[in-house]
Amino acid sequence: MTNKFIIALDQGTTSSRAVVVNIKGEIIAIEQQEIEQIFPESGWVEHCPIAILETQLSTLKKVIKKAEIHPKEIVGIGITNQRETTVVWNKNTGKPIYNAIVWQDKRTANSCENLKKKGLENHIKQTTGLVIDSYFSATKINWILENVENAREEAEKGKLLFGTIDTWLLWNLTDKKIHATDYSNASRTMLFDIKNLCWDEKILTALTIPKSMLPKVNPSSFHFGNYKIDGFKIPITGIAGDQQAALFGQTCFKKGEAKNTYGTGCFMLMNTGNDIQFSKSGLLTTIAWGIDNKIFYALEGSVFIAGAAIQWLRDGLKIISSAEESEIFASEVEGENPVIVVPAFAGLGAPYWDMYARGAIFGLTRDTGKNHLIKATLQSLAYQTKDLLIAMQNDAETKLTSLKVDGGASNNDLLMQFQSDILDCIVERPKITETTVLGAAYLAGIYVGLWSKEDILSFRKIDKEFSPTFSSEKREKLYKKWLKAVERSKDWID
Ligand code: ADP
Secondary structure: OOOOOOEEEEOOOOOOEEEOOOOOOOEEEEEEEEEEEEEEOOOOOOOOOHHHHHHHHHHHHHHHHHHHHHHEEEEEEEEEEOOOOOOEOOOOOOOOOOOEEOOOOOOOOHHHHHHHOOOOOOOOHHHHHOOOOOHHHHHHHHHHHOOOOOHHHHHHOOOEEEEEEHHHHHHHHHHOOOEEEEEHHOOOOOOOEEOOEEEHHHHHHHHOHHHHHOOEEEEOEEEEEEEEEOOOOEEEEEEEHHHHHHHOOOOOOOOOOOEEEEOOEEEEEEEEOOOOOOOOOOOEEEEEEEEEEEEEEEEEEEEEEHHHHHHHHHHHHHHHHHHHHHHHHHOOOOOOOOOOEEOOEOOOOOOEOOOOOOOOOEEEOOOHHHHHHHHHHHHHHHHHHHHHHHHHHHOOOOOOOOOEOOHHHHHHHHHHHHHHHHHHOOOEEEEEOOOHHHHHHHHHHHHOOOOOOOHHHHOOOEEEEEOOOHHHHHHHHHHHHHHHHHHHOOOOOO
């Protein structure tokens, strides 16, 4: 019997990665290459689409060699990607007409204000599930059409194509044949009607984007096309945006299951099943994935400053020399920590949405030392996560019983224990925290019949489970203090 493998590509903001996954769901080889970050002006962030493609193809080829597998043993390819990042290219030459405008790029803030002035806020929320923001692809496409010479005429003649990074990769991997994306990526463009599953004419008209530029939208587990290696045709059978892929990789298959990624920021997503739940608390509604002829939706909330606050302790205050050290210092604080840090360095996101708030430290006394400050900064990640989770539970009208975690700071046991204590819910850290790339592999493997969802659930091994130890009085008292601190840090900038 020949061996069977899935290859998953993870095109992220800082690097392109490729992994080989065996039939037991184990990652047997990884290759990674960084990509250059281009900052042409303040607030602008770009990537070179050719560099994205080349690094991704190079890691793909290298990982096959590294794993010592034969192309005929690869039964499917999955793709996951940085979301919202926008590429526009010429259909005939295959050349991008401008650099990729990255999700972080703020150049279209004015264009977003114009959409609000046109009174489109409610329509956009109801059809796309999103709030109007420069983060999403829609205004970035409009910017390229307005600012690149001849772009608008060419687009109107049907000569240009738009894609998020998955679409750009897919088109190139399929020899410039397939122009498509999946539901999860489409739902991040701010152009896609997540209920009727089609591009929204009203938003396209408002931003004068010709429909001919847009990709076909398919389920996330689907035969998108084939990639040829050494004469062998390998089907590309899974695509999902990175956060949705991580939700799938964490096996949050059922309604009410949620994951939180603790990276530079935090990204929390909750599977809300086949129903669209609109948020009353400033969370986003998005498509989690399309699979087995069904659409699964998710609520999404993010914290701007999470691991970044630990970086501030290390690089700004220089009171720790590595992120890991934060755990050692914090564990030296005995009893309750009287200090609270609100890391609103860039304002407050969901559920507060106050861009005028700034960071603050509360509860200082003569005996406050650096360990208190370090512990309070770590705890702020857990408090912010609780803020999001409360909003999510209210919107989805369900109570979470366990939170699945990943990302760099999820390796901090002290933080994870406090997270469980303050949430009053089990926190579950898997052995393999490469959940994003695994999610793409799973979507691809399910389509080709390599695995069932049950197989995938059986692959999941828990590294550590954290259970709540606080009494409800203690939990409520501490959380009240946090809320009081947040109130006082609001509206600081005039
Ligand atoms: P990203 O994908 O956003 O770059 P990662 O998942 O690689 O993030 O996580 C890196 C972030 O996690 C950094 O901001 C770092 O400060 C934080 N971090 C990493 N390890 C720890 C730790 N043991 N304790 C606390 N924070 C940590």
